[in-house]
Amino acid sequence: MNDSLIRLDNITKTYRNGELATTVLHDVSLDIRQGEFVAIMGASGSGKSTLMHLLGCLDRPTQGEYLFRGRNIAHLSNDERASLRRETFGFIFQSYHLISSASATENVEVPAIYAGLPRAERHQRAEELLTGLGLGERLRNKPSQLSGGQQQRVSIARALMNDAQVILADEPTGALDSQSGKDVLALLKQLHQRGKTVIIITHDAEVASHAERLIEMRDGRIISDSGEQPSSLTQQAHPSSPPPAPRQTSILLADSAEAVRMALRALRANLFRTVLTLLGIVIGVASVVVMLAVGNGARQEVIDRISSLGTNLLLVRPGAPNTRRSVDGSTNTLMPLDAQLVGELDNVIAALPEMSGRVTLRSGNTDYQTEVTATSKDLPMARDWEVAKGVFINDEDNLRYAAVAVLGITVANNLYGPDANPLGEYVLINNVPFQVIGVMEAKGATPWGSDQDDVVFVPLNTGSLRLIGQRNLNSITIMIEDLNLSELTQEAVRQTIVQAHGGVEDFQIRNMASLLEDVAETQNTFTVLLGSIAAISLLVGGIGVMNIMLVNVTERTREIGIRVATGARTQHILQQFIVEAMVVSAIGGAIGVVGGLGFAAGLQALGTPIQFTPGPVMLAFGCAFATGLIFGYMPAHKAAHLDPVVALSAD
Structure with a gap:
């Protein structure tokens, strides 16, 4: 023996x-x-x-x-x-x-x-x-x-x-x-x-x-x-x-690159089927990249527009909380004195009173309808809105009821043309002559789509007496210094105005920083929704990888038997087929990322707001890689546990 x-x-x-x-x-x-x-x-x-x-x-x-x-x-x-x-x-x-x-x-x-x-x-x-x-x-x-x-x-x-x-x-x-x-x-x-x-x-x-x-x-x-x-x-x-x-x-192949080479060789053997498998991953990854880029772009555009209004602002409007204003405006009880009192509070840089109405402008033979806003000298600072030409109204203009006006760029272009200089010219506002002393820089549209440049600014007292015909304010915009104290400042403003109104809270205060957070959260939800929809196509691509790999195992049963007969362990076979699935997903993911970025760039060229960030790209590619790992495991497990004798005798 x-x-x-x-x-x-x-x-x-x-x-x-x-x-x-x-x-x-x-x-x-x-x-x-x-x-x-x-x-x-x-x-x-x-x-x-x-x-x-x-x-x-x-x-x-x-x-x-x-x-x-x-x-x-x-x-x-x-x-x-x-x-x-x-x-x-x-x-x-x-x-x-x-x-x-x-x-x-x-x-x-x-x-x-x-x-x-x-x-x-x-x-x-x-x-x-x-x-x-x-x-x-x-x-x-x-x-x-x-x-x-x-x-x-x-x-x-x-x-x-x-x-x-x-x-x-x-x-x-x-x-x-x-x-x-x-x-x-x-x-x-x-x-x-x-x-x-x-x-x-x-x-x-x-x-x-x-x-x-x-x-x-x-x-x-x-x-x-x-x-x-x-x-x-x-x-x-x-x-x-x-x-x-x-x-x-070692349980795994000593040369990890060898596993990739074996995977590429196996995939080249049936190139057409590999391309079809790649297509599902490519579409899925490209969809995720494009959808998230579009969602992030839309979110950033809305945030930028709100930020352009100022995030360190409190906006006071007439009307009791959770109620609507009446048609005749009887609840409009804000007064210029309210703005004056609020302006004296701690952490308040400026309190901007505003009243507005629709007016008709005339210059020469050109008539134009727009909105007039009667306000104070603090508007450029509170709204972060510079004067492009000339000057803005000042306290003296307000005290002497001066008939001076500052035009938004849209109004100036419609009345005088884009290349003209309207400074010093007179414009009739509701048949009252006003001298143009300034033109504002272009501000763009608001988050809700209205043109901020389609406006004329006049002194508060002048507008109240000669154009709008009322003393009540449409709003008070409050610029605060320390955002960390915004809630305390908001409460101080509320108490001040309530006291001035005889204990009646007939107004509402909106915190622009809180509004920005709410909008950002809403847009994030929208982006996640878009990403989830796109992820479904990636899931479908993963199922395609699994199906193709199962077919692959069936067709290569004899090869598996050969490898087992020559010394491959269970983990070797498992590794090989998982690597093949991951290689397919990685190649498809890379092509999908490039294709998605290219498609998103095309949308951007056509005017769609797009934001390119590494996060969505890494997420999409990582999901594709994980898809290969997850959906490749079942076929790999099946291959690794084939009976070697049965595998060798397969056709």
């Missing part, structure tokens, strides 16, 4: 299909020593291929013990069995079992990838093996570009890649012409002479005659065993003492 490399004791293998049980091996017992050249011969259905799968740790016996170098294989985990296949066994299959999308060199490198051999070393060794087998000019050829004999030589080189000590050859000449068959048998003899243990599975007596030991099988039983002992050369070359246990390798 100490001389045994492989020992089978009463091995039975039964396959079950529901209640139907089929036993293909019956109480098989066998000893194979290190360095032997053994042929297992039998007709089709005799159980010899099943025996090979058991010997190569691709399958487990139903009953009995399989001892390899004294270790019971039944006690090994799946990963330990994978290590054993990788370090000890080399498989030569009848149908070659080469990966169709890989070159000859890449096929030979497969076992070394899972053994953790650096890329440069395994590449060099693969080329040396192929060159030694007469394929030095076929290193870059794919299996479809090689003859049957050449493919079998690639298979032999792969079996030797990790310096396997046991070569398992399943009908190695069955698919070859006579000359190629002779060449393969000669190679197997050379391997035996170098000290390898060679086990041939064949139905051909002539092929079996090249072995030193012949084992015949029939109906799942060994009916004869020549019991040939290994030659003295073999015994000297390889003593029977147990070697060290197989070395441990």
Whole structure:
């Protein structure tokens, strides 16, 4: 027993299909020593291929013990069995079992990838093996570009890649012409002479005659065993003492870039389907980028417009809280004195009284209807609105009821034209002549869409007496100094005006900073809604990735079996297919980001407010990457847990 490399004791293998049980091996017992050249011969259905799968740790016996170098294989985990296949066994299959999308060199490198051999070393060794087998000019050829004999030589080189000590050859000449068959048998003899243990599975007596030991099988039983002992050369070359246990390798591929290269090679093999898969991710990511850019742009535009009115402002309007003004304006009880009292409070920079009404302007033969606002000198400061030409009204103009006016840029352009200078000109306002002393800078539209530049400013007293005909104010705009004290200041303003109005609160105060926060929150909700809608398309793209990867697993079942047979662990297969899904998603995400930014730039050129920020781009790409990870796991899990024997026999 100490001389045994492989020992089978009463091995039975039964396959079950529901209640139907089929036993293909019956109480098989066998000893194979290190360095032997053994042929297992039998007709089709005799159980010899099943025996090979058991010997190569691709399958487990139903009953009995399989001892390899004294270790019971039944006690090994799946990963330990994978290590054993990788370090000890080399498989030569009848149908070659080469990966169709890989070159000859890449096929030979497969076992070394899972053994953790650096890329440069395994590449060099693969080329040396192929060159030694007469394929030095076929290193870059794919299996479809090689003859049957050449493919079998690639298979032999792969079996030797990790310096396997046991070569398992399943009908190695069955698919070859006579000359190629002779060449393969000669190679197997050379391997035996170098000290390898060679086990041939064949139905051909002539092929079996090249072995030193012949084992015949029939109906799942060994009916004869020549019991040939290994030659003295073999015994000297390889003593029977147990070697060290197989070395441990990383669960994941030693070279992470190799996983990506394998993924890209697999994706190139079916380019059209890969493009269709990418399309779903591209559309999803581009939608997220565009929708969030549009949402953020709209939000920023609204915030900018509100900010242009001033965020350190309190706006006082007539009318009791939560009530509407009457049609005749009877609730309009704000007075200029209220503004004067409020202006004296702490933390108040200015209190701007305003009253307004519709007027008709005339200059020469041009009539124009607009709004007149009667106010004080503090408007440019409170509204952060500079005078472009001339000056603004002052306290003296107000005290002497001066008939002077400052025009908004829209009014000035309509009355005098965009290139004219109206300073010093007279304009009739409701048939009352006013001299133009200034033109305001362009302010733009309000958040609710009205043109702020379509206005004429006149002194408060002048407008009240000669144009509007009332003393009540439409509003008081209060500019505060410290925003942190805005709530305290607001309460002080409320109490001051309530006291001035005899204890009656017949007005409302709006804090522009609070309004800005409310609008920003509303716009954020709108942006999230847009992003959620776009995310649905990304979800659909992820489902597409999962479906394509499931199809991919089905189509590449044999490839998975090949990788498992050459030493891939469960985690190796899991990693490979997850990486493939993530590579698809990453490529689609990158294209989607570029496409989304380009589309958003086009919308911006057409006038749509767009805000480009790294957040949405990183979010969209990150979601695409996560999509590959999440939706790629199920197909990868399915691939990683395929039965290797079933996988190898798949079409």
